[in-house]
Amino acid sequence: MSDQQSVAVFGLGAMGYGMASSLLRAGIETHGFDIVSEQMEKFQSEGGKPGPLEDAANAISIAVVCVLNAAQTEDVMFGAKGIVPMMKNGSVVIACATVPPEFAKDMEKRCIEQGVHYLDAPISGGAAKAASGELSIMASGTKEAFATAKPALDACAQNVFELGDAAGAGSAMKAVNQLLAGVHIATMAEALTFGMTQGVTPDKFIEVISQCAGSSWMLENRAPHVAKGDYTPLSQINIWPKDLGIVLDVAKTAGFSAPITAAALQQYMVAVGMGLGREDDAAIAKVYARNAGLDLPGEK
Amino acid sequence: MSDQQSVAVFGLGAMGYGMASSLLRAGIETHGFDIVSEQMEKFQSEGGKPGPLEDAANAISIAVVCVLNAAQTEDVMFGAKGIVPMMKNGSVVIACATVPPEFAKDMEKRCIEQGVHYLDAPISGGAAKAASGELSIMASGTKEAFATAKPALDACAQNVFELGDAAGAGSAMKAVNQLLAGVHIATMAEALTFGMTQGVTPDKFIEVISQCAGSSWMLENRAPHVAKGDYTPLSQINIWPKDLGIVLDVAKTAGFSAPITAAALQQYMVAVGMGLGREDDAAIAKVYARNAGLDLPGEK
Numbered sequence: 001m002s003d004q005q006s007v008a009v010f011g012l013g014a015m016g017y018g019m020a021s022s023l024l025r026a027g028i029e030t031h032g033f034d035i036v037s038e039q040m041e042k043f044q045s046e047g048g049k050p051g052p053l054e055d056a057a058n059a060i061s062i063a064v065v066c067v068l069n070a071a072q073t074e075d076v077m078f079g080a081k082g083i084v085p086m087m088k089n090g091s092v093v094i095a096c097a098t099v100p101p102e103f104a105k106d107m108e109k110r111c112i113e114q115g116v117h118y119l120d121a122p123i124s125g126g127a128a129k130a131a132s133g134e135l136s137i138m139a140s141g142t143k144e145a146f147a148t149a150k151p152a153l154d155a156c157a158q159n160v161f162e163l164g165d166a167a168g169a170g171s172a173m174k175a176v177n178q179l180l181a182g183v184h185i186a187t188m189a190e191a192l193t194f195g196m197t198q199g200v201t202p203d204k205f206i207e208v209i210s211q212c213a214g215s216s217w218m219l220e221n222r223a224p225h226v227a228k229g230d231y232t233p234l235s236q237i238n239i240w241p242k243d244l245g246i247v248l249d250v251a252k253t254a255g256f257s258a259p260i261t262a263a264a265l266q267q268y269m270v271a272v273g274m275g276l277g278r279e280d281d282a283a284i285a286k287v288y289a290r291n292a293g294l295d296l297p298g299e300k
Numbered sequence: 301m302s303d304q305q306s307v308a309v310f311g312l313g314a315m316g317y318g319m320a321s322s323l324l325r326a327g328i329e330t331h332g333f334d335i336v337s338e339q340m341e342k343f344q345s346e347g348g349k350p351g352p353l354e355d356a357a358n359a360i361s362i363a364v365v366c367v368l369n370a371a372q373t374e375d376v377m378f379g380a381k382g383i384v385p386m387m388k389n390g391s392v393v394i395a396c397a398t399v400p401p402e403f404a405k406d407m408e409k410r411c412i413e414q415g416v417h418y419l420d421a422p423i424s425g426g427a428a429k430a431a432s433g434e435l436s437i438m439a440s441g442t443k444e445a446f447a448t449a450k451p452a453l454d455a456c457a458q459n460v461f462e463l464g465d466a467a468g469a470g471s472a473m474k475a476v477n478q479l480l481a482g483v484h485i486a487t488m489a490e491a492l493t494f495g496m497t498q499g500v501t502p503d504k505f506i507e508v509i510s511q512c513a514g515s516s517w518m519l520e521n522r523a524p525h526v527a528k529g530d531y532t533p534l535s536q537i538n539i540w541p542k543d544l545g546i547v548l549d550v551a552k553t554a555g556f557s558a559p560i561t562a563a564a565l566q567q568y569m570v571a572v573g574m575g576l577g578r579e580d581d582a583a584i585a586k587v588y589a590r591n592a593g594l595d596l597p598g599e600k
Contacts, residue, residue: 124512136512161508172498179491180514187560191479197554198472208461208473212424212436214480216516254497256592260487263563292556
C-alpha cells in the first residue's frame with residue numbers, strides 16, 4: 001500500500017467535507033477523518049477510503065487539516081495521535097483553519113524538522129464553494145510545499161493566492177479578510193435595524209443599498225437571511241469571537257489600535273451571551289433588535 | 301419671461317455643478333447659483349442662464365438645492381433671499397443634501413404652506429456620476445412632487461428609488477447608506493494598515509481582498525487612493541463627522557445604539573484634529589498609520 005499516494009482530510013465539517021468531496025470528484029484517493037464517526041461513515045459511503053489512520057498514514061502525501069482553530073490544528077498535527085511524525089519525507093500539510101500568523105510559522109518550523117512541508121493555507125468562500133471546489137485559498141509556503149500540495153489545491157480552489165515563500169503570510173491575509181468580513185456583517189445588522197427605526201423595511205434596505213455605495217459582499221450575502229428570518233447556520237456567530245479575537249491579539253502584539261474591530265467584537269460577544277452562538281452570523285441583527293425593541297422578520 | 305419654464309440649481313460644488321451640467325446637456329434652460337461667483341460665471345460660460353435670482357425666480361419650475369447641509373438648505377429655501385416664497389404655485393424643490401429625516405419633513409410642510417412641492421431627494425454616486433447624469437437618488441414625496449420633478453430627475457439620475465409619498469423616507473435611506481459607507485471606508489483603512497503590520501502591502505491587499513468576502517464598494521473605490529498615496533479630495537474627510545453625526549443624532553432620538561458607527565466617527569474626528577478635514581476621505585488611513593508608526597505609500 002505504501003506506493004500509493006493519497007490525500008487525507010482531517011475535519012469533516014462544513015468546509016472540510018466539501019473539500020474532501022471535491023478531492024474525490026477529482027479522482028484522488030481520499031481518506032476522511034473526524035471525531036464524529038457518522039461523518040466518517042457518510043464520507044466512506046460516498047467513496048472515501050477507510051481508516052484507521054495508522055494504516056493509511058504512510059501512504060498520505062497530502063494532509064488537509066480543516067479543523068476549527070489553532071489548538072485543534074496542533075492536536076491533529078502533533079498531539080497524541082499526531083499525523084506529522086507518521087507522514088513520509090516530502091509529504092505536505094495544508095493547514096486551512098484561521099490561526100495567528102505566528103502559530104503558522106511555528107507549525108511550519110516543526111514540520112520541517114520532521115521532513116514534512118507545510119502550506120499556510122486559510123480558505124475563504126463558505127460551505128457552498130467548498131463543496132463545488134471553488135474556494136479562495138490565501139496561501140504561503142516554500143516552493144516545494146506549493147508543488148506537493150498542487151493536486152489538492154487544483155481540486156478544491158478557484159483562486160489560489162500565492163502570498164510568499166514562508167508560512168505566516170497566508171494567515172496574515174486571512175486575518176485581514178476576517179477583520180473586514182466580521183465588521184461588515186455587524187455593520188449590515190447595525191444599518192438594517194437602524195433603518196427599521198426610520199421605517200425602512202429590510203426588503204427595501206436590500207433593494208436600494210445593494211445598488212448604492214453602502215454595499216458590501218457580506219451585506220449582499222447576509223442581509224437576505226435577516227429579511228427572510230432564516231438563521232440556519234451557514235456560518236456561526238461563534239466564528240467571530242474566535243476570528244476577531246485573533247485579529248485583536250495579533251494587533252495588540254503589533255502595537256496596532258483597531259477600534260472598529262473591537263466594537264464589532266463586543267456585539268458578537270453580546271450575541272453569544274444571548275445564546276445565539278450556534279445560529280447563523282446574520283443573527284447579530286437580533287442584538288440590535290433587542291436593544292431597540294424591534295421585531296425582526298419572522299419574530300412576530 | 302414668466303411663461304418660460306426653467307430649472308435653477310443652488311450650490312455649484314462637485315455634485316451640484318455636475319447636476320447643472322447634466323440638465324443643460326438635456327436641453328433644459330438652467331440657472332446656476334452659488335456663493336462663489338467664479339462658479340456661476342464658469343457655468344454661464346458653458347451655457348447656463350444668468351441671474352439675478354429675483355428676475356429668474358418666477359420662471360423657475362424646479363429648484364435643485366444641492367448644498368452642504370440642513371442649515372444651508374434652509375437658508376436657500378427660507379432665508380433672507382429664500383427662494384420658496386418667490387416660486388410660483390405648483391413648482392417643486394428637489395432637496396439633495398444629506399439631512400435628518402425630521403428636517404426634511406419640516407421643509408416639506410413649509411413648502412406646502414407656500415403652494416410649492418417638495419421632493420426629499422438625497423443623492424449618491426459621487427462627482428463623476430453627477431457629471432455624467434448617472435446619480436442614484438433616494439427620493440420620497442407626493443405624487444405631484446415626483447411628477448413636477450421628473451424632467452430634472454431624468455436628466456440627472458440613473459436610478460430613482462421611489463421610497464414613499466412623504467418627505468423623510470428619502471433622507472432615512474440616505475442616512476442608512478451613509479452609516480454603511482462611512483464605516484466601510486474607515487474599516488478599509490483599519491484592515492489595510494493592520495495588514496501592513498503583518499507584511500501585507502496595500503497593493504496585495506487590494507488584489508486579494510477585492511476578490512474575497514471582505515470586500516465592499518467603498519474598499520474597491522477608496523483603497524486604491526491609499527495604495528497610490530493620492531488624497532486629492534474626491535469626497536472630503538469633513539463629510540463624515542457631519543453625516544455620521546446625523547446618523548447618531550437620529551439614532552439617539554430613536555433610542556438606537558450604534559456602537560460601530562460611533563467608533564468610526566471617532567476615527568474621523570481624529571483625522572479632523574490632525575488637519576486632514578479637506579483631504580480625500582481615504583486619508584483616514586493616516587490616523588491608523590500615525591498611531592502604529594507606519595509609513596503609507598507616498599509618505600517616504
